[in-house]
Amino acid sequence: MTRLAALESSFAHAVLDAGAEVPPPLVRKAGGTPSRRFGVYRNNVYKSLVDVLAGRFPVAVRLVGDEFFRAMALVYVEREPPRSPVLLDYGGGFADFVADFPPAAPVPYLADVARLEWAWHAAYHAADAEPLPLTALEHAAPYAAGAKLTLHPSLHVVRSGYPVVTIWELAARDGEDEPARLPADGEDALVIRPRLDVEVRRLPAGGAAFLYALRGGATLQDAAATAMTDASSFDLAANLTGLVASGAIVDIRVQGLKS
Amino acid sequence: MASGPKANRPIPPRAGVGLKAQHYRDILETAPDIGWFEIHAENYMGEGGPPHAYLTAVRERYPLSLHGVGLSIGGAGPLDKDHLARLRALVDRYAPSLFSEHLAWSSHDSIYLNDLLPLPYTEETLATVCDHIDQVQETLGRQMLLENPSTYVAFAETAMTEVAFLREIVRRTGCGLLLDVNNVFVQAANHGFDASAYVDSFPAEHVGEIHLGGHAEDADDDGSALLIDDHGREVADPVWALYAYALARTGPKPTLIEWDNDVPDWQVLFAEAKRADAVIAGTRSAAA
Secondary structure: OOHHHHHHHHHHHHHHOOOOOOOOOEEOEOOEOHHHHHHHHHHHHHHHHHHHHHHHOHHHHHHHOHHHHHHHHHHHHHHOOOOOOOHHHOOOOHHHHHHOOHHHOOOOOHHHHHHHHHHHHHHHHOOOOOOOOHHHHHOOHHHOOOOEEEEOOOOEEEOOOOOHHHHHHHHHOOOOOOOOOOOOOOOOEEEEOOOOOOEEEEOOOOHHHHHHHHHOOOOHHHHHHHHHHHOOOOOHHHHHHHHHHHOOEEEEEEOOEEO | OOOOOOOOOOOOOOEEEEOOHHHHHHHHHHOOOOOEEEEEHHHHOOOOOHHHHHHHHHHHHOOEEEEOOOOOOOOOOOOOHHHHHHHHHHHHHHOOOEEEEEOOEEEEOOEEEEEEEOOOOOHHHHHHHHHHHHHHHHHHOOOOEEEOOOOOOEEOOOOOOHHHHHHHHHHHHOOEEEEEHHHHHHHHHHHOOOHHHHHHHOOHHHEEEEEEEOOEEEEOOOOOEEEEOOOOOOOOHHHHHHHHHHHHHHOOOOEEEEOOOOOOOHHHHHHHHHHHHHHHHHHHHHHO
């Protein structure tokens, strides 16, 4: 290892591990000891990454408070520091981490809210595509045997055993303190950015299973069958209309044909 | 002028500001008389969405400078080729008039530390940094500007001054320099040297851009001020004075107001840019 590589290695380890010794080649300058000065880097690294997460999960911050959120985010940063300088990609594992973070257990829906917020962030930065207009359903093509749908690249589905969309809406609304009356049932969310604005909608029964199947490459008929197994009340025509109206469909392909 | 990115239009020797998502609409609706905008490259490495839509619209109206914060040019290991390719794609797409990065490192063993970490100024570091700058300039097909850092520690093995180190990098690679006046001020306070002497020794003829940002004041061990380069407030008055002093040496240069944390309303940021424009105008009339 070169001297520079060795120095950076010891420096990086000391930044990441608060219990580590300050790397020895530092010299005292002006009024500060090396450990005081080195602390600036430790603080910058952790604070900036916790700030990134707090900015990315604002509703989770509101649900548990800034202090709790930052303490939790700090543990995440220690366990899963970023692996890329593109911090837009950082935090994809945060919801799973929250789900397994024991101190957050009293807020059991927190992980699902974090999933919804990550989906919002991912949709915001996803590739652009022009959604199909509602008139696309006036043709018989969508219902032809073997038809397949291409979903919008920004589309995300979040399934939850909690009323996650309602919780997210109530918490995202600033300053309203009237007691929230939450639905008893879980909600599945469709998160999508058809053009410039990200939209969050509740999916009807079977809608999430339908979208998962479509994304997996299933034909419309097979996806509808899967959705029917998931929820016997699944309504293909209503789901299809709702998806097109949401801007969720960018193409309908029939074998050998293109709509 | 034809629509579309104004390729190769140089950044004018005026003030510009960092482009922030909070200000996209203000800028497009009010069409402020401002020289140019700078973006952090890494914030535009998503695939699509509002950042690219607004940047495209801003780029049609103003010259653009691309400022990287994550390339880790001072990293002992090889440069991240994927990241270089992402930078290249942004350069191809938006045709910025300037590209700049930092004399610092930020990645180690695939972990990205999200801070601009300090380097010992040795022959070995010099060779590494120059190799990396050569690679950047070759990949991007253009000259880059290298920014002087803010540092809080010093290394025992450092064998040359920062300015001598920067001069040698310029000589070997042909890159230009981005003079961050706030960084000079912060370092001078933290390391106990004379900021104006640093500016006097800086190779003014290679300065392609100047940065001005705010800093925070913390307490050092002995109770004296420890300055933190946080880009979270107005530019401090003594930094404005040092800026005027630097401009007298460099002549009018594109000058960026950096305000990246606790981002204020557009009018507050724009007022800082107008203040920088006034200093530049003062330099011009003094020279006339």
